[in-house]
Amino acid sequence: MAHFDPASLAAAPISDAPAQELAWFAIRQPAVVRFLERRLWSADGDAFAVGLDAACRLHAAITLRDGLEPMRVDDRLLCEGLEMAPPPSLTGWVHDHCRAAPVVLTDAEEATVARLVAAVAWGFTAGRAVGGGERRIG
Numbered sequence: 001m002a003h004f005d006p007a008s009l010a011a012a013p014i015s016d017a018p019a020q021e022l023a024w025f026a027i028r029q030p031a032v033v034r035f036l037e038r039r040l041w042s043a044d045g046d047a048f049a050v051g052l053d054a055a056c057r058l059h060a061a062i063t064l065r066d067g068l069e070p071m072r073v074d075d076r077l078l079c080e081g082l083e084m085a086p087p088p089s090l091t092g093w094v095h096d097h098c099r100a101a102p103v104v105l106t107d108a109e110e111a112t113v114a115r116l117v118a119a120v121a122w123g124f125t126a127g128r129a130v131g132g133g134e135r136r137i138g
Contacts, residue, residue, distance in 0.1 A: 021056060022052065022056060025055070025056045025059060028059075028069070028072065029055075029059065029072060029073065031072070031073055031074050031075050032073060032078065032120055033052065034075075035075060035116070035119070035120070036048060036051045036052055036055065036116055039112065039116055040109075040112065040113065042109075044103075046101075046103040046105060046109070047105055047109040047112065047113055049101075049103065050097070050098055050101045050105060050113055051113045053097075054094055054098075054113065054117045055117055055120045058117065058120060058121055058124070059124065062124055062125075066128075068128070070123075070124035070125075070127055070128060071124075071128055072127070073123035073124060073126075073127045074123075077122070077126050077127055078119050078120065078122075078123045079119075080122060080123075080126065081118065081119030081120065081121070081122030081126070082115065082116075082119045084119070084122050086114070086115070086118030086122075087118075090117070090118055091114050091118065094113060094114040094117045095114055098110045098113055098114070
C-alpha cells in the first residue's frame with residue numbers, strides 16, 4: 001500500500017459547504033458510503049460520521065496530489081483492502097482525525113474506523129492501478 005503523507009492529508013481543503021461535498025462524494029463513491037455504513041453504523045452514528053469524513057478528506061487529498069480523482073471503487077476492492085496492512089502514516093492520520101472529531105469514539109470504534117479508512121485508501125490506489133479512463137482535473 002502506498003505511503004500517505006500526513007501533511008498532505010491534513011492540508012486537503014474541505015469546503016464551507018460540507019453537505020454539498022458529502023453529497024458529491026456519495027454520488028461519486030457510493031460503494032465507499034455503503035461499505036462504511038455496513039461496518040460502522042450504530043445508534044449514535046458517530047463512528048460512521050467520522051469514517052465518512054475521513055474518507056472524503058482522503059479522496060480530496062489524493063485528488064489534489066495526483067490531479068486526478070480516484071476511480072470509482074467497488075466492494076471487491078474495498079474488501080481486498082481489509083486484508084492489507086495499512087501504512088503507519090495513514091493509520092496515524094486516521095487516529096489523529098478521530099481524536100480531533102467533535103464526538104467521542106471508543107477505542108474499538110477508532111480502531112475500526114482506522115482499518116476501514118485504510119481499506120478505502122487501498123481501493124482508491126488499487127482502482128487507479130487497474131482502472132482506465134481517468135478524468136484529469138485542474
